[in-house]
Amino acid sequence: xxxxxxxxxxxxxxxxxxxxxxxxxxxxxxxxxxxAESWFISKTSAxxxxxxxxxxxxxxxxxxxxxxxxxxxxYGPRREFYAAESYYSRGVHGDRTDVVTIYxxxxxxxxxxxxxxxxxxxxxxxxxxxxxxxGRHLAVFNMTPAQSVSIVDVENRTFVGEISTPGCxxxxxxxxxxxxxxxxxxxxxxxxxxxxxxxSNRVRSEQFFVVEEDAVFDLPVRTKDxxxxxxxxxxxxxxxxxxxxxxxxxWSIVTEEDAEEKWLPGGWQLKSLHQELGLLYILMHQGEExxxxxxxxxxxxxxxxxxxxxxxxxLEVPADNLVVTQESEPKLIVADTEDGLHVYDALQMKVExxxxxxxxxxxxxxxx
Amino acid sequence: xxxDSLIDKSYAWLDRHTGDSSRQLARSTxxxxxxxxxxxxxxxxxxxxxxxxxxxxxQETLGEIGDPQSCDYWRYCxxxxxxxxxxxxxxxxxxxxxxxxxITWVGTCRNPVDDMDYLISYNDxxxxxxxxxxxxxxxxxxxxxxxxxxxxSVLWCFGTEARNYHCTVAGVLxxxxxxx
Numbered sequence: 001x002x003x004x005x006x007x008x009x010x011x012x013x014x015x016x017x018x019x020x021x022x023x024x025x026x027x028x029x030x031x032x033x034x035x036a037e038s039w040f041i042s043k044t045s046a047x048x049x050x051x052x053x054x055x056x057x058x059x060x061x062x063x064x065x066x067x068x069x070x071x072x073x074x075y076g077p078r079r080e081f082y083a084a085e086s087y088y089s090r091g092v093h094g095d096r097t098d099v100v101t102i103y104x105x106x107x108x109x110x111x112x113x114x115x116x117x118x119x120x121x122x123x124x125x126x127x128x129x130x131x132x133x134x135g136r137h138l139a140v141f142n143m144t145p146a147q148s149v150s151i152v153d154v155e156n157r158t159f160v161g162e163i164s165t166p167g168c169x170x171x172x173x174x175x176x177x178x179x180x181x182x183x184x185x186x187x188x189x190x191x192x193x194x195x196x197x198x199x200s201n202r203v204r205s206e207q208f209f210v211v212e213e214d215a216v217f218d219l220p221v222r223t224k225d226x227x228x229x230x231x232x233x234x235x236x237x238x239x240x241x242x243x244x245x246x247x248x249x250x251w252s253i254v255t256e257e258d259a260e261e262k263w264l265p266g267g268w269q270l271k272s273l274h275q276e277l278g279l280l281y282i283l284m285h286q287g288e289e290x291x292x293x294x295x296x297x298x299x300x301x302x303x304x305x306x307x308x309x310x311x312x313x314x315l316e317v318p319a320d321n322l323v324v325t326q327e328s329e330p331k332l333i334v335a336d337t338e339d340g341l342h343v344y345d346a347l348q349m350k351v352e353x354x355x356x357x358x359x360x361x362x363x364x365x366x367x368x
Numbered sequence: 369x370x371x372d373s374l375i376d377k378s379y380a381w382l383d384r385h386t387g388d389s390s391r392q393l394a395r396s397t398x399x400x401x402x403x404x405x406x407x408x409x410x411x412x413x414x415x416x417x418x419x420x421x422x423x424x425x426x427q428e429t430l431g432e433i434g435d436p437q438s439c440d441y442w443r444y445c446x447x448x449x450x451x452x453x454x455x456x457x458x459x460x461x462x463x464x465x466x467x468x469x470x471i472t473w474v475g476t477c478r479n480p481v482d483d484m485d486y487l488i489s490y491n492d493x494x495x496x497x498x499x500x501x502x503x504x505x506x507x508x509x510x511x512x513x514x515x516x517x518x519x520x521s522v523l524w525c526f527g528t529e530a531r532n533y534h535c536t537v538a539g540v541l542x543x544x545x546x547x548x
Contacts (some may be wrong), residue, residue: 092497092532123513123522145471145516145526169514184515211515218512218521293507 002348031106032060037327041072044360046250048081050108053331053343057355062099068122070140071129074368075154077225079105082154084120084129084140100138100152116140116150116159121169124363126269127219130171130179132189137197139171139179149181151197155333160197165189170218171282172227174241176195180227182218186210188239188246205246208237217265217292221273228273228304230265232280232292234258236307241259251307253282253300262286266294269321269364274330274346281324281332281346295320295337301349313349323365378490384530413458431481439504443488443538446475446508448520452493452535454502459538462493466534469494471526473517476544485544491537492523 038054041062048062063344068086075082076217083156089095099119102112119142121128128141137160140150147169151160178192189237192201209216209231216229216237225242234254240247250289254263265271267283274281280303283296295318301311321335324346332346341358344351417482436453444451444457456463472489477487511518525531 021509087529088532093495093530121513121522125513125521143513143522145522145524146411147514167514168517169512182512182514184511211511215511215515218514249370290510291509292510293505 002093003347015148030295031287032058032066032108035059035074035076035105035368037325037368039059039332040257040325040331040333041074041325041366042335042358042362043072043364043366044362046360048083048366049359051341051355051358054322056355058342059225062108068120070120070122070124071126073107073129073138074365074366075131075135076368077135078154080111080154081105081108082129082131082138084116086118086120086122086298100140100154102154102157112153112157114152114157114159115140116152117162119144119148121147124368125170125219126364127170127172130173130181131178132173134176134194136175137193139173141169141171142171151193153197163191163199165191166208170220172220172222172239174226174343176345177301178239178241180239180246182216182229184211185330188248190241190244190246191243203244203246205239205248208250209235209250213355214331215285215292217270219269219271222275223304224274224275228280230271232264232289234263234265234305237302253280253302253309260286261280264294265296266292267296267320267322269323269335270296272322272324272332272367273304274324275326276328277330278303279310279346280304281322283319283322285318293320299334301334311349312342321362321365323367325367333367335365369376378522391435395405395454398406409419409497410482415463425479432485434478434482436449442477443486443503443540445477445506446473446488446518447490447536448505448507448510448537449490449492449503449523449533450499451502451504452499455499455535456538457493457535460493462494462537463499463535465496466493467495467528467530468492468537469525469528471524473520473522473524474541475518475520475538481499486545487541487544489539490520490524491539493534493537494525494528495532499535 031050039052042049047064050059050244065085067119070084072083086098096118098114098116100117101110102110121141121143136155138154142148148167149163168183170182172180173368181189188205190203194200214231214233216231220227220229229237236251238249266285272283284298284300285294287294297318300315303310317336319336321332323333325331330346332344334342339361341355343353436459461467469492472491475488476485477488513519523533
C-alpha cells in the first residue's frame with residue numbers, strides 16, 4: 001500500500017511538471033495567399049468555395065447571398081471579387097436590396113457595396129456579370145422581365161446607370177470598355193461605353209441564327225480576339241469586332257457522322273475555352289432535340305484554330321459543369337451529376353485528382 | 369444517387385436558376401418605378417390574347433392521364449423547378465400563403481390522351497422558402513434566357529409582393545394552333 005501511495009505521489013508531482021513544458025496552442029486566423037492560375041471557384045447554394053486545382057485543397061470561402069447571387073468574378077489587379085447580390089430584410093421576404101458587393105482577397109470579406117436597381121436576374125449564370133476589359137466597369141444583367149444592364153464603376157464604387165437592352169441577354173466584354181449581348185432575333189448587339197460608363201454607341205449585327213430553329217447556348221466562351229457561340233445542334237459562331245464592325249464566322253463542332261450518331265452539346269456550364277491554346281472543352285451527349293441541358297457523357301476537345309476535334313474524354317459519371325484554367329499547363333475542372341468535383345490534366349486529358357467532400361453541388365465554376 | 373445528394377443537386381439546380389428578379393416596384397415612389405411596373409403589367413396582360421390558342425378548346429373538357437406529382441406528367445414538358453403538387457398546392461393553384469406570379473413562361477406540350485399539343489402556362493408561386501420537393505428540369509421546346517417567354521432558366525416571380533421562389537404550377541391555356 002505504501003508503495004502505491006509513493007507511486008501516486010510521484011506521478012502527481014511529475015505529470016504537471018511535464019505539461020508545464022507544453023505551450024498551449026495559439027488560436028488564430030489565416031489570410032488567403034495569392035491566388036495561382038490553377039485556382040478556381042465552385043459557386044454553390046452555400047457560397048463560393050475556392051480551391052487550388054493543383055493541390056485540391058480548399059483555400060477559403062466567400063459567403064454570398066446564396067440563391068440570390070447571380071455570379072461572382074475575381075479581379076487580380078485589384079485583388080478583389082465582385083458579386084451581384086439580392087438581399088431580403090426578412091430572409092425570403094421583406095424589403096429587397098440589390099447590391100454589387102466587393103470582397104477582398106486577404107480575408108474574403110465584404111469591403112464595399114454599391115446599391116443598384118432591384119432588378120438583378122438572379123439566375124446563377126457566369127454571363128450575368130462581367131467586368132469590362134479596362135477593369136473599371138462592371139455590367140450586371142437585369143430581368144424584370146424587361147431586360148437591361150446596370151453599370152457600376154467599381155474603381156470609384158459608384159452606380160453609373162441602367163442601359164435598356166430589350167430582347168438581349170448575356171454580357172460578353174470586348175475591347176477596353178464595350179460588351180456584346182446575344183439577342184432573341186438571332187443577332188449580336190454591341191454596346192460601347194464612354195469613360196464614365198454611360199452608353200455611347202450601340203450596333204447590331206446581321207442575323208446569323210434562328211432561335212426557334214437552332215438557338216445558340218446562352219453560355220458563350222471568350223476567345224483570344226472575341227467570343228465563340230455554340231448552337232444546340234453543334235454549330236459554332238466566331239464573333240469578333242473591329243471598330244464597330246461585327247464579324248461572325250460559322251463552322252461546326254460536329255461532323256455529319258457525329259450528327260448521324262446524334263451527338264449534341266448539352267449541360268449547364270457545358271463549355272470552356274483555353275484562350276492561348278485555342279482549345280475548346282465541351283460536354284456532349286447522344287440525344288434528341290431539346291436535350292440541351294442533358295449532362296454530358298463525354299467531353300470533346302476541339303482545336304478552334306483548325307476547327308476540328310482532337311480528343312474525346314469518356315466520363316464515368318455524366319457531368320454538367322466544366323471550366324479550364326488559363327495557365328500554360330491547364331487544369332480542367334469537371335463537376336459531375338453526383339456532386340463529384342474532378343481535376344483533369346487538360347492536355348493529357350487524364351484525371352489527376354478528385355476533390356474529397358467538395359460540399360454542395362457546383363452551380364457553376366469560375367477560373368482565376 | 370443518395371437522397372441527400374439528390375436534394376443538394378436539386379437545390380443546386382434551383383440555385384442556378386433561382387432567380388428572383390426584380391419587381392419591387394409597388395412601394396417604390398419613384399415615377400420611373402411606377403412606369404416600369406405599369407409596363408410590365410401591360411406586357412403580362414397583353415400577352416395572353418396573343419397566344420396562338422385555338423378557340424374550340426374553350427368548350428371542351430380535357431382528358432388527362434398520369435401522376436401530377438411526377439416530372440413526367442405531360443403538362444410539365446417544359447417545367448423547371450419544384451412541383452407545387454408536392455408542396456401543398458395543385459397543378460393550377462399555389463400552396464397556402466404562396467403568391468402566384470401573373471407573368472409566366474409558356475411551353476407547348478403534347479397530351480397523350482388526345483395526342484394534341486397544348487399551350488401550358490408555367491406560373492411560379494412566390495414569397496416563401498423554396499419547396500425542395502419534386503424538383504424537375506424538363507426542356508421540351510425550351511429556349512435560352514435571351515428569349516425569355518420560352519426560357520425556364522429564370523425564376524418568374526415577377527409582379528408579386530415577395531419574389532422568393534417557392535414552386536411552379538402548370539395551367540393549360542388552350543390547344544396550340546398548328547402552323548398550317
